[in-house]
Amino acid sequence: MKRRNSQNLFFSIPARLGNRAYRVWMRITVVLFIAAFVGNGCTALQEAQQRREKRILEERNAGSLMLRPSNATIEIRQPDALYSTSDHYTLTFAKDLYGHPELDSAEERESFARSALGYMESLYDAMNRLFGFRPQHKIHVTLHDIYQGTRLAATTTTNYRYGFQNGRYLKFVNGIKMDFPLAMYEKHGVRAHELTHAFTNIYFLPVWFSEGIAVLIQTEYAQGGTHPKFDSLKGDLRVDLDGVNQLENWGGHLDGGPLTQWRYRYSYTLVSELRERYGNDFYIKVFELMEADALHQRLEGKMRTSFLVYYLSKAAGEDLVPFFTELQFKVRSLTKEDILKQIDEMNSQIRRQP
Known part of the structure; x- marks a missing residue:
């Protein structure tokens, strides 16, 4: 049997109809087309509304981190509405x-900002x-459609400054910035991690x-x-060519590579x-001990694992x-006197510099 071309069959129908029947056929076709278009539009609007409702519910829901309604201004x-502030954020x-379909008006951005900052x-x-x-x-949050070429990476950047106070070298936090692609911001676990x-x-x-603490909070508290x-820990250990645990030389978020997932x-x-x-x-005890001594501010650069293990111990x-x-970390036992001695030696060396 010879097959007919379905497209030709469709367009040949009007030719076989009378004028009145043709007009009726055209009305039916237009109505069906509009119904399909409106149906698709309604689906998109419903999805957008569902996302908005989800954000509102998150703001009100206690969740596993025991969130409570905030009294922040x-x-x-x-x-x-491109820029907003609260007690602890911008x-x-x-x-x-600016042209995002859910954020392309001031009213939508204001609604989103109030919900987001409240949460x-x-x-x-x-x-x-x-x-x-x-x-x-304050923590400065910027939302993007695409950040650093992707919609799948959020980052937190802590800026530091260095100086002297009472003749001692000190490090200070100068500012904290968080960048989220909108798709990542929508994930509760990612917000908790960052x-x-x-x-x-x-x-x-x-x-x-x-990173370990951040994943712990994300997984066991935020359930995300x-x-x-x-x-x-022993069976899944990975070491470098020097026999040192591969965690020790990790650069963090931006240090991509085959071991990234293993490191997390x-x-x-x-x-x-x-x-x-x-x-x-x-870990509350660990941070309390660090805060009491404030020695982390007096050492140059990032904290060494041996210094951390001193407080963990x-x-x-x-x-x-x-x-x-046993897990192949390059560590040694330290006393507080060892740490203070290194701090004093560093300060003496800095003071001798012209």
């Missing part, structure tokens, strides 16, 4: 979001209760520990983790293991150097 600082819409303030309060401390600076960095980066932590724990998982497995051994308040009530040595 939120101000829309520009008539076009929020800026990047230029590539982030609640998350901030929850983090403060969890850690027992908070950053001194805010953990904003809180803990004030201690100049080793990258592996900073994407990096499952390994079954065994292994660092999370490690910090989770210590928390299980020494209790839910273990104090919080645990036992020497953890053997634990880290």
